[in-house]
């Protein structure tokens with residue numbers, strides 16, 4: 086358990102990113118508090134995934150700063166950012182077709198084993214020790230994520246809900262302090278959604294801060310401490326879920342004019 090409770094873990098300052106003439110993220114600023122589940126919501130095309138790509142270093146910003154644990158990570162490479170303690174899952178599940186669940190999660194631990202292939206050739210004592218630790222860690226994570234029984238199955242052949250678990254387990258294997266989840270329950274049935282929500286709570290109870298993009302307002306209301314609403318790449322409003330829901334601009338932009346007028 087880390088000691089980030091009540092402290093600012095992530096700070097996004099005046100972040101901007103355009104694609105051609107489209108301002109995907111525009112002068113966006115917000116902070117995420119440690120141990121929180123912080124939701125980012127907004128209509129399709131609002132800039133949510135672009136924001137995640139900027140935070141994880143997949144794309145570089147045009148302007149602005151991102152600080153993680155007080156350190157400027159704005160221009161770091163994605164692997165350096167994950168080493169610092171930020172892991173993510175993707176909107177579209179990305180799993181290797183020929184890997185078992187165990188192997189997929191083991192990949193996530195490459196940081197623990199130093200990420201080097203070469204020592205494996207020499208099978209040094211140190212490498213074997215790290216590999217043993219990594220495998221033990223994977224076993225713990227698989228149990229934690231409810232994936233132990235399917236550990237030897239091909240990850241990409243599992244049910245949609247279990248594939249999401251594998252993605253999350255792989256992200257957890259990288260020892261994140263901040264976990265970014267991009268629409269993790271999209272396309273799930275109510276049972277899978279509920280089970281995943283329970284898993285998010287469990288992960289969060291271990292002291293891991295979660296930044297989550299979600300469309301499901303039940304999930305947002307049930308899980309999140311804080312919500313940032315974005316539209317056209319800009320912050321529209323921010324606050325606890327009960328507060329933002331009453332905001333007329335949110336009703337208008339996010340839930341549609343009909344509900345705003347209801």
Ligand SMILES: Nc1ncnc2c1ncn2[C@@H]1O[C@H](COP(=O)(O)OP(=O)(O)OP(=O)(O)O)[C@@H](O)[C@H]1O
Nearest residue numbers: 104107108109127128129130131132133134135136
């Ligand atoms: N690589 C890209 N090249 C060009 N335009 C892009 C690119 N990535 C995103 N955009 C555009 O930037 C805007 C924001 O897209 P983004 O995917 O971040 O929105 P979003 O809020 O995640 O949407 P959704 O809820 O549909 O996933 C959109 O207009 C999108 O078309």
